[in-house]
Amino acid sequence: MAETADVVVVGGGVNGTSIAYALAARGAKVTLLEKGALASGASGYSSALVRMHYTNETDARLAFASFPVFRNWTEIMGGPPVFTHTGFVTVVAPEYAENLRRNVEMLRAIGVNTTALSPKELKDLQPFVNVDDVGAAAWEPDSGYASPAETVDGFRRRAKDLGARIGPSTEVTRVVREGHRVLGVETTGGRVDAGAVVVAAGAWAPRLCRELGLPLPARPKGIDTVQVTRPPEVPRHMVFIDNIQGSYFRIESGILTLVGVPCQEWDIDPDGPLALPADAPAVGAQILTHRIPGMERATLARGYRAFDCYSGDRFAILGPVDGVDGLYLATAFSGSGFKIAPAVGTCMAELILDGRAKTVDIEPFNLRRFAEGRSPQGPYPYAPRLDQVDPPRPA
Ligand SMILES: Cc1cc2nc3c(=O)[nH]c(=O)nc-3n(C[C@H](O)[C@H](O)[C@H](O)COP(=O)(O)OP(=O)(O)OC[C@H]3O[C@@H](n4cnc5c(N)ncnc54)[C@H](O)[C@@H]3O)c2cc1C
Numbered sequence: 452m453a454e455t456a457d458v459v460v461v462g463g464g465v466n467g468t469s470i471a472y473a474l475a476a477r478g479a480k481v482t483l484l485e486k487g488a489l490a491s492g493a494s495g496y497s498s499a500l501v502r503m504h505y506t507n508e509t510d511a512r513l514a515f516a517s518f519p520v521f522r523n524w525t526e527i528m529g530g531p532p533v534f535t536h537t538g539f540v541t542v543v544a545p546e547y548a549e550n551l552r553r554n555v556e557m558l559r560a561i562g563v564n565t566t567a568l569s570p571k572e573l574k575d576l577q578p579f580v581n582v583d584d585v586g587a588a589a590w591e592p593d594s595g596y597a598s599p600a601e602t603v604d605g606f607r608r609r610a611k612d613l614g615a616r617i618g619p620s621t622e623v624t625r626v627v628r629e630g631h632r633v634l635g636v637e638t639t640g641g642r643v644d645a646g647a648v649v650v651a652a653g654a655w656a657p658r659l660c661r662e663l664g665l666p667l668p669a670r671p672k673g674i675d676t677v678q679v680t681r682p683p684e685v686p687r688h689m690v691f692i693d694n695i696q697g698s699y700f701r702i703e704s705g706i707l708t709l710v711g712v713p714c715q716e717w718d719i720d721p722d723g724p725l726a727l728p729a730d731a732p733a734v735g736a737q738i739l740t741h742r743i744p745g746m747e748r749a750t751l752a753r754g755y756r757a758f759d760c761y762s763g764d765r766f767a768i769l770g771p772v773d774g775v776d777g778l779y780l781a782t783a784f785s786g787s788g789f790k791i792a793p794a795v796g797t798c799m800a801e802l803i804l805d806g807r808a809k810t811v812d813i814e815p816f817n818l819r820r821f822a823e824g825r826s827p828q829g830p831y832p833y834a835p836r837l838d839q840v841d842p843p844r845p846a
Contacts, residue, residue, distance in 0.1 A: 454482065454644070456482040458479055458481050458649060459481075459647070460474075460649045460651055461648065461650050462652040463485030463488075464489075464493060464651065465792040466653075467651035468489065468603050469792040470796045471610040471617070472613070474800045474803065479800070479804060486655075493759040493788070494789065496676070499598065501596055502692070503790075504692070507829040509766075509827050513811050514791050515562060521597050538595070540588045541694060542694060544584060544586050545584075545586030564593050566589070568588040570585045579743055581741060596701050618638075621638050623659065624637050626659070626663050626778065627642070633647065645777075649803070650778070651781040655721055656783065663775075665772060669783040671761070672717050672760075673757070674711070675713075675756050677732050677754035678710075697836040698738045700743075708739070710739050713734070713838035765785045767782070767783055767791075768783040768817075769813045769816040769817070771817075779799065779803060
């Protein structure tokens with residue numbers, strides 16, 4: 452006899468496990484299926500910056516609603532803390548300084564503790580930073596970063612405690628539908644009947660949806676990271692997003708700093724071998740040394756290529772699928788889906804169980820926006836990141 456569940460969640464990354472936890476906490480009978488090990492997709496490699504600065508209000512609200520979960524993890528989720536507090540700054544070029552100030556106003560209206568800084572004020576805060584090309588910075592004194600593996604494991608543990616079945620090494624081979632209604636899934640371990648299926652399959656989601664006859668406007672893209680050992684003269688620094696160079700850096704443990712290296716490899720096979728390009732350490736070093744000149748003497752510790760699923764407009768795809776009752780998407784987080792995962796879980800549970808997400812209105816992230824020509828982008832964007840410009844699709 453087939454297993455039954457109220458909801459099947461496909462994918463054991465930070466979003467799938469958060470959704471499974473939130474549903475189980477609301478009393479739903481949940482089965483989460485993961486084809487490999489939990490956190491073996493983007494989540495396990497995530498730099499996991501936990502900040503609230505966004506240029507669109509939906510992401511900002513999701514990040515704001517998620518932040519207390521990271522900060523008060525032990526109280527809320529049990530288990531060891533997952534959050535490291537460092538403070539956060541993001542810098543923009545002079546031509547985007549006014550946009551940044553407008554975004555800081557939008558964030559403060561939501562309740563985020565953030566301040567716009569002049570280049571001099573940034574220099575006072577982080578004296579080792581080069582501010583020559585900076586027009587303005589936004590500072591979040593409370594932000595930091597999280598431990599990806601422990602976050603996923605915490606969601607898994609709580610979901611399981613609350614009665615969810617977590618099935619690692621079980622691939623969903625097909626979402627079963629009859630006419631306009633989802634009936635469950637077929638897997639390498641047998642069938643699971645369910646009234647609702649959530650596709651939280653990260654970079655694999657376009658493939659799974661294609662087999663369902665649902666083309667997703669989303670593509671897997673590589674993300675490159677290098678880690679360097681900080682020279683003794685550079686102290687522990689805040690988490691940085693450098694919009695001028697299209698990069699970010701954050702500390703990792705006592706002596707390492709992790710640097711995001713722009714990567715333009717699209718349509719990668721998430722199951723294939725992934726290699727960091729030979730020039731990535733040099734590019735990372737150049738970016739880091741430009742912003743923190745004292746890093747000139749930093750030494751390479753290691754580097755790696757990972758990936759995420761990027762949507763056509765670089766915003767997540769969240770919500771029900773029109774015309775297929777019981778099918779929900781939580782995917783295409785476009786390199787930014789870690790810090791919002793707690794609220795994504797809550798909102799998806801509200802949507803599935805109550806018919807509407809109340810914690811944050813996630814309607815701007817619905818798949819139908821592409822057909823309707825809507826974008827969640829706010830009115831004050833920054834320079835587009837060159838590594839996120841779509842190349843033509845392969846023939
Ligand atoms: C290097 C890097 C740095 C990043 N830095 C940040 C950051 O600083 N802050 C931030 O907020 N975000 C960041 N991100 C993005 C963020 O990590 C991702 O958006 C997020 O982890 C996506 O989580 P997910 O659960 O949607 O997908 P994933 O973690 O990719 O999980 C999807 C899971 O689904 C499973 N799966 C797929 N198909 C099937 C199937 N058919 N059956 C069963 N299981 C299946 C996969 O095995 C996988 O485990 C970063 C990402 C990377 C790679």
